[in-house]
Amino acid sequence: xxxxxxxxxxxxxxxxxxxxxxxxxxxxxxxxxxxxxxxxxxxxxxxxxxxxxxxxxxxxxxxxxxxxxxxxxxxxxxxxxxxxxxxxxxxxxxxxxxxxxxxxxxxxxxxxxxxxxxxxxxxxxxxxxxxxxxxxxxxxxxxxxxxxxxxxxxxxxxxxxxxxxxxxxxxxxxxxxxxxxxxxxxxxxxxxxxxxxxxxxxxxxxxxxxxxxxxxxxxxxxxxxxxxxxxxxxxxxxxxxxxxxxxxxxxxxxxxxxxxxxxxxxxxxxxxxxxxxxxxxxxxxxxxxxxxxxxxxxxxxxxxxxxxxxxxxxxxxxxxxxxxxxxxxxxxxxxxxxxxxxxxxxxxxxxxxxxxxxxxxxxxxxxxxxxxxxxxxxxxxxxxxxxxxxxxxxxxxxxxxxxxxxxxxxxxxxxxxxxxxxxxxxxxxxxxxxxxxxxxxxxxxxxxxxxxxxxxxxxxxxxxxxxxxxxxxxxxxxxxxxxxxxxxxxxxxxxxxxxxxxxxxxxxxxxxxxxxxxxxxxxxxxxxxxxxxxxxxxxxxxxxxxxxxxxxxxxxxxxxxxxxxxxxxxxxxxxxxxxxxxxxxxxxxxxxxxxxxxxxxxxxxxxxxxxxxxxxxxxxxxxxxxxxx
Amino acid sequence: xxxxxxxxxxxxxxxxxxxxxxxxxxxxxxxxxxxxxxxxxxxxxxxxxxxxxxxxxxxxxxxxxxxxxxxxxxxxxxxxxxxxxxxxxxxxxxxxxxxxxxxxxxxxxxxxxxxxxxxxxxxxxxxxxxxxxxxxxxxxxxxxxxxxxxxxxxxxxxxxxxxxxxxxxxxxxxxxxxxxxxxxxxxxxxxxxxxxxxxxxxxxxxxxxxxxxxxxxxxxxxxxxxxxxxxxxxxxxxxxxxxxxxxxxxxxxxxxxxxxxxxxxxxxxxxxxxxxxxxxxxxxxxxxxxxxxxxxxxxxxxxxxxxxxxxxxxxxxxxxxxxxxxxxxxxxxx
Numbered sequence: 032x033x034x035x036x037x038x039x040x041x042x043x044x045x046x047x048x049x050x051x052x053x054x055x056x057x058x059x060x061x062x063x064x065x066x067x068x069x070x071x072x073x074x075x076x077x078x079x080x081x082x083x084x085x086x087x088x089x090x091x092x093x094x095x096x097x098x099x100x101x102x103x104x105x106x107x108x109x110x111x112x113x114x115x116x117x118x119x120x121x122x123x124x125x126x127x128x129x130x131x132x133x134x135x136x137x138x139x140x141x142x143x144x145x146x147x148x149x150x151x152x153x154x155x156x157x158x159x160x161x162x163x164x165x166x167x168x169x170x171x172x173x174x175x176x177x178x179x180x181x182x183x184x185x186x187x188x189x190x191x192x193x194x195x196x197x198x199x200x201x202x203x204x205x206x207x208x209x210x211x212x213x214x215x216x217x218x219x220x221x222x223x224x225x226x227x228x229x230x231x232x233x234x235x236x237x238x239x240x241x242x243x244x245x246x247x248x249x250x251x252x253x254x255x256x257x258x259x260x261x262x263x264x265x266x267x268x269x270x271x272x273x274x275x276x277x278x279x280x281x282x283x284x285x286x287x288x289x290x291x292x293x294x295x296x297x298x299x300x301x302x303x304x305x306x307x308x309x310x311x312x313x314x315x316x317x318x319x320x321x322x323x324x325x326x327x328x329x330x331x332x333x334x335x336x337x338x339x340x341x342x343x344x345x346x347x348x349x350x351x352x353x354x355x356x357x358x359x360x361x362x363x364x365x366x367x368x369x370x371x372x373x374x375x376x377x378x379x380x381x382x383x384x385x386x387x388x389x390x391x392x393x394x395x396x397x398x399x400x401x402x403x404x405x406x407x408x409x410x411x412x413x414x415x416x417x418x419x420x421x422x423x424x425x426x427x428x429x430x431x432x433x434x435x436x437x438x439x440x441x442x443x444x445x446x447x448x449x450x451x452x453x454x455x456x457x458x459x460x461x462x463x464x465x466x467x468x469x470x471x472x473x474x475x476x477x478x479x480x481x482x483x484x485x486x487x488x489x490x491x492x493x494x495x496x497x498x499x500x501x502x503x504x505x506x507x508x509x510x511x512x513x514x515x516x517x518x519x520x521x522x523x524x525x526x527x528x529x530x531x532x533x534x535x536x537x538x539x540x541x542x543x544x545x546x547x548x549x550x551x552x553x554x555x556x557x558x559x560x561x562x563x564x565x566x567x568x569x570x571x572x573x574x575x576x577x578x579x580x581x582x583x584x585x586x587x588x589x590x591x592x593x594x595x596x597x598x599x600x601x602x603x604x605x606x607x608x609x610x611x612x613x614x615x616x617x618x619x620x621x622x623x624x625x626x627x628x629x630x631x632x633x634x635x636x637x638x639x640x641x642x643x644x645x646x647x648x649x650x651x652x653x654x655x656x657x658x659x660x
Numbered sequence: 661x662x663x664x665x666x667x668x669x670x671x672x673x674x675x676x677x678x679x680x681x682x683x684x685x686x687x688x689x690x691x692x693x694x695x696x697x698x699x700x701x702x703x704x705x706x707x708x709x710x711x712x713x714x715x716x717x718x719x720x721x722x723x724x725x726x727x728x729x730x731x732x733x734x735x736x737x738x739x740x741x742x743x744x745x746x747x748x749x750x751x752x753x754x755x756x757x758x759x760x761x762x763x764x765x766x767x768x769x770x771x772x773x774x775x776x777x778x779x780x781x782x783x784x785x786x787x788x789x790x791x792x793x794x795x796x797x798x799x800x801x802x803x804x805x806x807x808x809x810x811x812x813x814x815x816x817x818x819x820x821x822x823x824x825x826x827x828x829x830x831x832x833x834x835x836x837x838x839x840x841x842x843x844x845x846x847x848x849x850x851x852x853x854x855x856x857x858x859x860x861x862x863x864x865x866x867x868x869x870x871x872x873x874x875x876x877x878x879x880x881x882x883x884x885x886x887x888x889x890x891x892x893x894x895x896x897x898x899x900x901x902x903x904x905x906x907x908x909x910x911x912x913x914x915x916x917x918x919x920x921x922x923x924x925x926x927x928x929x930x931x932x933x934x935x936x937x938x939x940x941x942x943x944x945x946x947x948x949x950x951x952x953x954x955x956x957x958x959x960x961x962x963x964x965x966x967x968x969x970x971x972x973x974x975x976x977x978x979x980x981x982x983x984x985x986x987x988x989x990x991x992x993x994x
């Protein structure tokens with residue numbers, strides 16, 4: 032009897048706790064006024080640290096850089112609320128002198144810190160001078176390399192004198208995910224050692240202030256400023272959510288469960304399988320695309336990055352042969368279960384790039400010829416995006432668009448048609464030989480390729496790498512994958528790989544300028560074998576022709592149409608040379624729940640910004656979100 | 661008593677030696693990792709934002725100086741022991757400049773709270789049921805309980821954990837599936853917070869108990885099965901001593917001695933954290949901290965956590981060694 036009594040007591044206690052849980056997942060805040068968002072940084076080790084200028088000391092996408100920070104300009108990865116470019120703290124675009132050695136910034140007036148102090152040129156001068164004299168801050172090195180002097184002729188104007196000509200200096204203060212944020216002089220000048228100053232609670236320039244946080248780093252809650260009208264985002268209206276909570280919801284399966292329970296309004300990213308589950312089971316969940324492939328294509332270009340310093344990849348014929356052995360349809364299915372947006376060229380198929388690059392270069396790609404030495408042929412198949420859509424239609428039915436333009440946007444246009452015969456001819460011309468079923472290099476050694484993948488830390492890309500290894504192996508190349516896990520960064524930097532599934536192309540997304548990644552591809556930055564390579568030319572490829580393009584871009588203004596022409600020259604060059612084999616955009620399965628909020632960005636009806644919530648650009652999303660009535 | 665003093669000294673010597681060797685192994689392993697904390701920091705700082713190759717070189721140099729990685733391995737080894745001597749593990753490299761001790765101190769109460777409760781609960785339930793099942797071998801309810809305990813035992817932990825998550829988090833969503841307490845709840849000694857803590861710990865504890873129960877159950881049942889055949893038990897039965905007294909005072913007490921050793925080892929191992937439990941249930945604690953430190957190449961933090969763990973496990977073994985002669989007359993006689 033005593034046992035039964037204990038069991039009944041336990042059940043009653045559990046029921047009581049369960050009924051308490053039914054009251055919600057957040058205490059003392061109205062759920063209908065609170066937006067709950069996943070922070071992909073996970074649990075923050077050092078939760079009480081908000082000094083974002085101290086490098087990697089605390090979290091960034093805890094809402095800190097989305098809701099609390101501000102800087103001169105933002106470039107939207109999509110269309111933007113009022114165009115791609117937004118003058119945020121600056122009142123107009125950067126003003127350069129003729130030789131790009133001086134940049135003047137006019138500041139917006141009437142912007143206030145959350146403690147009531149006005150933001151002025153004093154804050155900018157303090158921020159820059161602090162970085163000039165303090166090594167070890169997040170942007171110290173970038174400032175020290177570029178800035179000779181800064182002055183403020185009046186409270187709303189700052190003038191940067193640069194150490195050398197730099198037509199893209201403003202990029203340091205232009206948000207693409209993040210940028211160099213402004214410091215409140217009146218707080219930091221009294222802080223002592225800046226590297227040890229936690230900045231808790233943070234004094235903000237953005238429209239929110241810190242409400243509360245978990246000392247164990249699981250959640251951060253931000254509250255709308257009472258004086259939100261005195262922040263830059265107020266030009267677009269009042270932010271909808273009164274509170275925004277950034278949380279660590281755990282692994283992908285739990286994120287799906289949390290959204291099905293309406294306890295997580297925005298999932299940052301989940302697995303393709305998680306996305307399909309939500310699409311089927313939740314009427315209120317949706318992603319960037321209305322149907323397949325759902326995900327938001329980030330302005331990032333995963334590719335097979337070949338280590339061009341290795342003898343076996345120095346010959347362009349070999350690189351092209353490897354590209355012609357890849358069946359992109361199979362790679363799309365293996366990696367994203369078909370939900371990939373493919374790109375044959377060295378620019379991600381996202382934001383404004385399809386209209387600036389992919390569409391205008393389509394006819395050039397169709398006419399592009401490869402010469403194997405035995406014959407000429409046209410390797411580009413413009414129908415591959417459509418073929419992937421057709422392949423998925425029987426199982427996904429109406430989720431698959433039928434309009435050709437929609438298919439182009441969702442699945443990409445064309446790619447290289449698999450052509451083992453041409454690959455064989457190219458390899459033979461490069462001195463490779465086939466004996467039996469195996470290929471050998473010109474020096475007589477077996478042609479082996481180890482493809483480094485990240486493993487379970489990035490399963491989608493790992494599956495792509497495994498599929499490509501299998502395709503190369505079927506052709507007779509001894510290709511295998513190596514799982515690097517957390518050491519991928521170190522191996523990639525040191526050039527300790529043969530091929531790697533990663534990306535060396537990241538762009539603004541909304542703006543056609545490619546200098547964001549391309550400037551670092553100049554041969555002046557290519558490290559010697561074994562030495563650390565600075566981002567982003569992981570393929571360690573150099574070309575005099577590319578150097579010429581980069582040097583011309585450096586002399587060209589950011590918005591000069593000549594920049595676009597040079598960008599297209601780059602695209603044609605890398606198609607001819609194939610230093611990396613571009614695959615697809617990095618598709619992020621951001622899933623938004625309409626139960627409490629409406630007005631999220633979407634490809635079809637509201638492409639005003641990137642919905643991926645760890646981007647600082649998502650501050651613009653807040654003014655479009657409205658509580659569901 | 662002089663014999664016990666010698667025993668005490670020899671065990672203390674072993675303890676110091678084990679801790680010294682363990683910490684040296686930790687130092688070697690953590691410093692052999694291919695993950696460089698400076699490169700991880702640079703990658704994290706530049707993976708999305710604008711990068712300038714000249715600035716990266718300068719940043720790399722600044723970070724090496726800041727993190728104190730300029731010296732060779734020998735210098736770092738000396739610095740490591742110098743810091744250990746004063747109980748300081750230095751700053752975390754992935755949450756610089758916060759001291760490792762602060763991060764570990766913040767995480768440990770959660771892990772200890774979760775694992776002490778689940779370990780002790782599992783131990784008590786497993787041994788009680790195992791003891792009863794070994795003594796009352798024909799009881800159907802106890803045989804069924806034994807089948808259940810053994811059925812759960814071989815199932816991989818993460819599968820049990822996910823079944824619980826899906827059952828109580830989605831199909832019948834009555835329990836929270838993430839975190840240590842409700843968001844925005846005021847932390848402190850108040851009813852709301854305590855209830856929230858309990859509520860959030862139900863699923864992690866239940867998962868650990870379900871999977872851990874079988875081991876203790878089977879161990880205790882086997883021990884009791886052997887003890888019941890001893891002469892003194894037969895003698896007590898023939899002497900008319902009540903069955904309950906025989907079970908408690910003659911059988912269980914004798915059978916428990918090795919189980920107490922096991923409990924001490926398990927309690928010491930608590931400081932290793934419950935990595936999978938914390939990951940699956942999003943529970944704050946030392947396991948989550950360890951995983952993120954390994955990924956970030958933060959060997960200061962990894963060393964801090966492993967050192968605490970080495971000392972805790974060794975201390976638990978030492979304590980049980982010292983207490984054993986007091987508990988068991990047979991050991992004392994030796």
